[in-house]
Amino acid sequence: MKITVIGGTGLIGSQLVHTLRAAGHEVVAASLSSGVDLLTGAGLDQALAGADTVVNVTNSPTFDAASPDFFRTTMGNLLAAGERAGVRHQVILSIVGVDQVPQLDYYRAKTLQEDLLKQGSTPYSIVRATQFFEFMDAVLSWAADDRTVRLPSTPLQPMAAADVVAALADVTTGAPLNAAVDVAGPEVFALDELGRLTLAARKDPRTVVTDERAGMFAAVEGKVLTAGPDARLAPTPYRAWLATPR
Template sequence: MKITVIGGTGLIGSQLVSTLRAAGHEVVAASLSSGVDLLTGAGLDQALAGADTVVNVTNSPTFDEASPDFFRTTTGNLLAAGERAGVGHQVILSIVGVDRVPQLDYYRAKTLQEDVLKQGPTPYSIVRATQFFEFMDAVLAWTADDHTVRLPSTPVRPMAAADVVAALAEVTTGAPLNGTVDVAGPEVFALDELGRLTLSARQDPRRVVTDEQAGMFAAVEGDVLTGGPDARPASTSYGEWLGTTR
């Protein structure tokens, strides 16, 4: 199978390219660095030539009100190029619970991306994943000073990027779902407690203060980010992952 990975040099994309190649597939890793620009459409026709499946793991450069236009334009350009190339399966990576947090610009933008894909001309699959373990440092940095980190107690069910890649690879090489699958980590944490575990494991002396108004995830109500009972559970626990990254 010939597969084009748009965003093939990023955290998820680079691992996905390696996984698919190891399984014997012909893979094109497309990105700005290889001359493919989703916003303008430059290089797309060449990158998609002969592809059976296209996987889009690119991200908006901002999380603000500009992100909907990014996803509307880039998804439209990719669908049009895919139709010209005869692509039979379009896959995107999205976020668990994304359509249930309309108060966040970025989540509205990702929901828009899903909607544009669903309305497009090509069979599709949407893989929704929970937050990545690898992004925990960024989450801590959003609301930190020299002595404290402020985090809400929002329930989360994070997962390793490697497990996200495994789920994406399975869906990418299968028949189009024409639907959505949720994948999530094996454990549910309160975000503030996850912060404490992270700082402790890294011997960081800062203190986590529970603040229900702090950071982006303060806008999320209930267990929206945990994926519910139908989510496919990943295998890597947060403790296992921390042990490999110390």
């Protein structure tokens, strides 16, 4: 199978390219560095030439009110190029519960991306993943100083990027779902608890203070960012991931 990975040099994309190639597929890693610009459409026709499937794991450069325009433009360009190339399966990476948090600009933008994909003429699959373990450092930095880290108690079900890649590879090489599938980590944590586990594992002396108004996830109500009963659960626990040298 010939597969084009849009965003093929990023955290998820680079691992996905490696995984698919190791499985014997012909893979094109498309990114700005290879001359492919989703915003302008430059290089897309060449990157998708002969592709059976295209996987889009690109991200908006900002998480603010500009992100809907990014996804509107890039999804339109990718769908049009895919139709010209005869692509038979379009896959995107999205977020568990993304349509349940309309108060966040970025989540509204990702919901728009999903809707545009569904409205296209090409069979599709949407892989909705929970938050990545690898992003905890960024989350800890949102409301922190030298002594404290303020986090809400929002329930999360995070997962390792490697497990996201495995789920993406499975969906990418299968038949189009024409639906979304949720993938999530094996455990649910309150975000402030995750912060304490992370700081303790790294011997960081700062204290986590529970603050329901701190950071982006303060806008999330209830358990909408945790997976439902039909989700595919990843194998890697957070504590084991923390203990693994990188």
